[in-house]
Amino acid sequence: MQQHTVTFVTTLAGKAARASAESLLRAEQARIAAGQVAPWRAIEQLHFLSLFIVPAGVGGRPQLVLEANFDGGTFEFRAALVAQCRGFLDALYANCEGYPGPRAQASDARVREYLRASDLGYDVFFVSSPGRSTAQVEFERDLGARLEQRIASAGPVRGRRAPYIASLWAGLTAQDKERIQARSPRPWWTGNLLSRSRVAATLQLLLAAAVYLAFADVGAGCLTRPYPDCATLPPHAQALVEVLACAGIVLAGLALLAWFAILAHEFPRATRPRAWMRIVAFKLWDMARHLPMAVVWSIGVLTIIGVLAWKFWTLIVLGLVAGFAGLACLALVLGRIAAQESDMRVDEMNWSAAHMDGVRALEDRGAQNHFVSVTRIKPGWLRVATLRITLRAINLLWRLYFNPRGLSGIPSIHFARWLILPGGRRLLFVTNYDGAWGGYLTDFVTLAGEWMNAIWGHCRGFPRTYFLFFGGTRDEQRFKCYARDSQVETLLWYRRYPELTVVAIERNAAARADLARWAAKDFGARHGDYEAREEGIAEAKLDAWLRRF
Amino acid sequence: METLELDDIQGMLRGGYKHLPETSYLLLRIEDVVGAKSWLHRLLQQNWIDRAAETYDSSRLHEDICGGSICFSAQGLRALGLGAEAMRMFPSEFQEGMHVPHRARALGDTGASEPARWLWGGDGEVHILLMLFASQGRIPSCVKAIGDIPGFPRLLYEVRASLMTREPFGFADGIANPNVEGLTPRAGRPENTVKPGEFVLGYLNEAGNRPASPTVEVTLDPQSRLPRTQAGRADLGRNGSFFVLRQLSQNVEAYRAFVGNDELLAARMVGRWRSGAPLTRYPAADPRPGRFNVEDDFGYHRDDRNGFRCPIGAHARRANPRDSLADFSGVAPEDAQKMVNLHRLLRRGRVYDTVDDIGLMFGCFNANIERQFEFVQQSWIMHPEFGELRDETDPLLGNCPVNATRHLSVQHPLLRERVSGLSQFVTVIGGSYFFLPGLRALEFLAAL
Numbered sequence: 001m002q003q004h005t006v007t008f009v010t011t012l013a014g015k016a017a018r019a020s021a022e023s024l025l026r027a028e029q030a031r032i033a034a035g036q037v038a039p040w041r042a043i044e045q046l047h048f049l050s051l052f053i054v055p056a057g058v059g060g061r062p063q064l065v066l067e068a069n070f071d072g073g074t075f076e077f078r079a080a081l082v083a084q085c086r087g088f089l090d091a092l093y094a095n096c097e098g099y100p101g102p103r104a105q106a107s108d109a110r111v112r113e114y115l116r117a118s119d120l121g122y123d124v125f126f127v128s129s130p131g132r133s134t135a136q137v138e139f140e141r142d143l144g145a146r147l148e149q150r151i152a153s154a155g156p157v158r159g160r161r162a163p164y165i166a167s168l169w170a171g172l173t174a175q176d177k178e179r180i181q182a183r184s185p186r187p188w189w190t191g192n193l194l195s196r197s198r199v200a201a202t203l204q205l206l207l208a209a210a211v212y213l214a215f216a217d218v219g220a221g222c223l224t225r226p227y228p229d230c231a232t233l234p235p236h237a238q239a240l241v242e243v244l245a246c247a248g249i250v251l252a253g254l255a256l257l258a259w260f261a262i263l264a265h266e267f268p269r270a271t272r273p274r275a276w277m278r279i280v281a282f283k284l285w286d287m288a289r290h291l292p293m294a295v296v297w298s299i300g301v302l303t304i305i306g307v308l309a310w311k312f313w314t315l316i317v318l319g320l321v322a323g324f325a326g327l328a329c330l331a332l333v334l335g336r337i338a339a340q341e342s343d344m345r346v347d348e349m350n351w352s353a354a355h356m357d358g359v360r361a362l363e364d365r366g367a368q369n370h371f372v373s374v375t376r377i378k379p380g381w382l383r384v385a386t387l388r389i390t391l392r393a394i395n396l397l398w399r400l401y402f403n404p405r406g407l408s409g410i411p412s413i414h415f416a417r418w419l420i421l422p423g424g425r426r427l428l429f430v431t432n433y434d435g436a437w438g439g440y441l442t443d444f445v446t447l448a449g450e451w452m453n454a455i456w457g458h459c460r461g462f463p464r465t466y467f468l469f470f471g472g473t474r475d476e477q478r479f480k481c482y483a484r485d486s487q488v489e490t491l492l493w494y495r496r497y498p499e500l501t502v503v504a505i506e507r508n509a510a511a512r513a514d515l516a517r518w519a520a521k522d523f524g525a526r527h528g529d530y531e532a533r534e535e536g537i538a539e540a541k542l543d544a545w546l547r548r549f
Numbered sequence: 550m551e552t553l554e555l556d557d558i559q560g561m562l563r564g565g566y567k568h569l570p571e572t573s574y575l576l577l578r579i580e581d582v583v584g585a586k587s588w589l590h591r592l593l594q595q596n597w598i599d600r601a602a603e604t605y606d607s608s609r610l611h612e613d614i615c616g617g618s619i620c621f622s623a624q625g626l627r628a629l630g631l632g633a634e635a636m637r638m639f640p641s642e643f644q645e646g647m648h649v650p651h652r653a654r655a656l657g658d659t660g661a662s663e664p665a666r667w668l669w670g671g672d673g674e675v676h677i678l679l680m681l682f683a684s685q686g687r688i689p690s691c692v693k694a695i696g697d698i699p700g701f702p703r704l705l706y707e708v709r710a711s712l713m714t715r716e717p718f719g720f721a722d723g724i725a726n727p728n729v730e731g732l733t734p735r736a737g738r739p740e741n742t743v744k745p746g747e748f749v750l751g752y753l754n755e756a757g758n759r760p761a762s763p764t765v766e767v768t769l770d771p772q773s774r775l776p777r778t779q780a781g782r783a784d785l786g787r788n789g790s791f792f793v794l795r796q797l798s799q800n801v802e803a804y805r806a807f808v809g810n811d812e813l814l815a816a817r818m819v820g821r822w823r824s825g826a827p828l829t830r831y832p833a834a835d836p837r838p839g840r841f842n843v844e845d846d847f848g849y850h851r852d853d854r855n856g857f858r859c860p861i862g863a864h865a866r867r868a869n870p871r872d873s874l875a876d877f878s879g880v881a882p883e884d885a886q887k888m889v890n891l892h893r894l895l896r897r898g899r900v901y902d903t904v905d906d907i908g909l910m911f912g913c914f915n916a917n918i919e920r921q922f923e924f925v926q927q928s929w930i931m932h933p934e935f936g937e938l939r940d941e942t943d944p945l946l947g948n949c950p951v952n953a954t955r956h957l958s959v960q961h962p963l964l965r966e967r968v969s970g971l972s973q974f975v976t977v978i979g980g981s982y983f984f985l986p987g988l989r990a991l992e993f994l995a996a997l
Contacts, residue, residue, distance in 0.1 A: 148939070157963040351641040360651035367934075436655060436927045438919045445756075446888060477640065477761035477917060484641065503877075503934055546964050547855070549939075 001071040001133045005125055007419055008066040008118045010096040017095035018062050024092055025051050025491035040494040042084040045071040047134055048432045051492040052372050057426055064096055067430050069415040071133040078112045123391040124418040126398055128502050137497055139179055140508035151549050161542035181516045202297040206251045243309035334467055351481055358489040366498035373429045373486040375459035384424050387458040391418055410443045412502055427459055434501040441480050449473040511548045551752050553731045553745055557788040557987040560599025561618035562914060563732055565897050569682040570712040572899045573692055576669050577677040577702040579628040584700030590995040591698050615683040615691040620792050620983035625676030630997045638763040642918050646673045647980045657931035660948050662977035669706040670981040678983050710899035710910045717799045717907045721825035724843050725869055727893045740886050748895050748914045751787035755890050760916035762786030774993040788987030790914045793922045796979035798908040804974045817959055818944040820865030832858035849873035850882050856960035861936040864945045867929045877937050892924050918982055949973050
């Protein structure tokens with residue numbers, strides 16, 4: 001099930017209201033810390049939830065923020081939240097402007113509507129494992145522990161591994177087996193749009209289209225002028241058909257090359273005589289699987305070629321003009337930004353932020369941590385505009401391209417979001433991550449420094465960036481100092497599985513998925529090992545599976 | 550390569566005084582500020598504090614000498630008169646100290662190791678750490694000479710330690726210290742060589758930056774003792790470093806009782822045989838038991854990626870994973886080594902041995918405590934999921950409650966074996982973060 005997120009931003013009614021909300025949240029946090037069952041636990045789809053107060057900006061008032069990450073739609077989440085936590089919401093939001101009021105005065109529907117109206121969503125939303133529900137996380141965790149226990153009691157492996165794993169499998173209940181083999185639905189867009197299989201499938205489809213067009217072209221006689229049929233077409237249509245045919249032939253060549261490259265890549269693994277046939281059959285099946293995406297891509301590519309062919313020179317000239325205009329704009333933007341950057345003082349460091357005691361009190365308890373940062377966007381409309389464009393672009397990139405690899409390969413983020421707060425002058429960042437704060441920020445620097453620059457480089461006090469992407473986080477200590485300085489204390493933090501890191505969740509999931517494949521006698525397919533599909537499982541793969549424990 | 554100002558760097562950064570076997574760690578507290586400053590001034594005048602330029606001067610190596618290094622905790626700098634404006638330029642971990650509750654939690658100083666039980670440092674009372682290194686039998690007279698200088702701060706605690714060939718559990722120690730370009734006297738393997746900015750403030754580090762250096766307003770330094778930064782402030786940090794000192798009490802009886810005669814188990818916990826021979830090279834037996842073996846040219850990813858030779862959770866493999874991050878973070882092996890080199894420690898440990906206690910005075914230099922010592926301790930040594938392990942910490946340094954035990958996974962081609970029954974072998978009984986200034990900065994502090 002697809003995860004979603006809400007960010008309810010509401011305005012606190014005054015100083016007294018702020019103090020009252022804060023003490024209420026602290027009391028609730030103390031209850032959670034003392035191990036009492038929080039009302040949030042009853043909301044089964046809820047992964048993480050936090051509440052904090054964003055201090056007043058210039059001329060503004062402080063705002064209360066509730067953010068949550070959960071499975072399924074926002075409507076269902078709001079309904080569950082109001083149904084399970086109405087009392088708490090009443091007490092808390094009584095301090096905020098416009099709240100409909102306690103149960104006696106207002107129906108649940110009005111509270112839901114109030115929350116819906118205050119939901120600002122996100123500008124960038126990152127999920128570490130799209131589609132993995134709380135139920136699945138918890139099942140896989142418990143399954144991992146059960147298997148671990150069974151392995152501990154079964155003792156070491158003697159002889160072949162397949163019977164050993166079969167005995168483990170036999171020891172599971174029918175219900176477990178069913179859940180292990182249940183397919184976990186993943187949203188259609190997850191996975192890398194530019195994956196090898198998808199590109200290959202697209203090229204293959206283009207090949208088919210090209211062959212068809214080439215035949216159609218020859219049939220129409222366009223390549224051999226004397227035939228009269230072609231002459232009946234209007235001149236630009238003739239040209240279009242020709243160009244498409246030529247493009248088709250080139251693409252066909254490319255597709256063949258790609259096909260052979262992929263086959264050659266797989267070939268060393270296939271050592272038995274009939275292996276080639278099997279690989280080709282597997283590739284065809286793989287191609288069919290990717291057909292919908294390939295159709296979309298092919299239509300896109302052919303349209304571009306077609307339009308180019310239709311008005312080639314006009315488009316080239318227009319493109320060049322637009323390109324130069326774009327470059328000039330970019331140069332202007334970068335020049336202006338560079339001028340703003342250059343007057344930063346490099347010695348400015350403040351490691352003595354007063355709010356740190358509260359922040360630290362909640363930190364390093366359990367496997368996970370929570371980080372909220374509010375930063376001020378640099379002055380001028382230009383910064384807000386470039387920041388908005390950057391956030392949109394990054395959100396799209398992460399959805400379509402980086403998704404299966406995490407946030408640029410950072411292995412410790414459960415959920416993260418960026419959001420420009422109302423008024424357009426402040427940027428909110430919220431994340432649920434694993435391990436030490438310092439290590440997490442070090443990962444930001446070493447693995448995703450340029451992305452962080454592209455975003456936070458638009459904010460005041462961030463170490464100097466060059467051309468939006470460079471510099472910045474490379475000055476690691478100043479970046480960390482800045483991040484700490486911008487941190488907002490989390491007043492209440494609920495997490496459903498506080499002991500699990502992303503790595504542990506992924507490991508449990510992989511153990512379950514491999515076991516499911518083993519049960520389906522499909523273990524080798526995932527690893528590109530066509531031999532193993534017939535023989536059950538290669539022993540080496542079983543070893544890899546056993547080493548997960 | 551940058552040239553280091555060895556004249557301004559304290560001698561201990563350059564080497565561990567291997568020719569001076571005796572040590573005294575004097576933990577001091579400033580009560581009379583004026584007196585303490587004049588004491589510091591005389592200490593400098595009488596050349597008690599070594600300069601790196603002289604430490605390895607061959608003419609001095611055979612002298613009957615006594616060398617010293619001095620460093621200050623954040624409380625110590627405040628006591629000397631550095632104001633809030635100057636202190637905020639120091640990294641927060643140094644300002645707060647090692648003993649504050651959230652840091653103790655993060656470093657794993659809990660249970661028997663919690664700061665409230667420490668012999669020193671547990672409430673941040675230590676202001677100054679003076680380390681004296683001397684030839685055999687000279688320490689008492691050195692300590693007396695220093696104590697006789699007028700204005701000597703109150704002595705809170707003294708630990709006498711010595712250079713021993715083996716740490717108390719019986720292993721050769723300190724083999725894989727990094728070489729520092731332009732600082733350490735000998736050259737080493739390129740992948741074990743790091744830029745000076747990893748340990749000395751004011752120079753380029755492995756990431757190509759200069760580590761954040763504390764600066765003060767120029768009005769505090771009218772005599773221009775300190776160099777100036779580009780932004781026009783006085784650079785207090787240049788040629789200095791941060792020093793982490795922890796007194797680690799080692800429960801030798803419990804350790805011996807657990808290991809027994811099983812030398813292979815002992816080696817698997819450490820990652821090396823007692824001689825220092827790496828398990829990655831010699832998985833079956835120590836090639837030359839009883840001798841010393843400082844072989845260091847191996848990689849875990851290169852030679853033993855599954856941990857079949859040296860267990861993934863072994864102490865040496867956790868403390869310095871070399872190229873093995875390539876196995877679980879998806880980076881290339883050479884990038885993995887580069888990533889690890891962002892988290893190296895320059896260790897300066899000595900063994901203390903009193904009537905009822907024995908252990909290690911663990912000391913290490915870092916330019917960035919948070920990225921170096923704290924990261925190693927938190928993300929590698931004490932991390933329950935290091936290297937995709939499950940719920941285990943360092944076999945030597947890990948904590949566990951009284952009457953409970955821990956385990957160590959030993960990887961095997963068939964199915965990992967789990968060695969259980971490990972108790973807590975090492976307890977932290979003292980610790981603090983210190984700032985070790987350059988010589989000019991010391992003069993500045995004495996004149997503050």
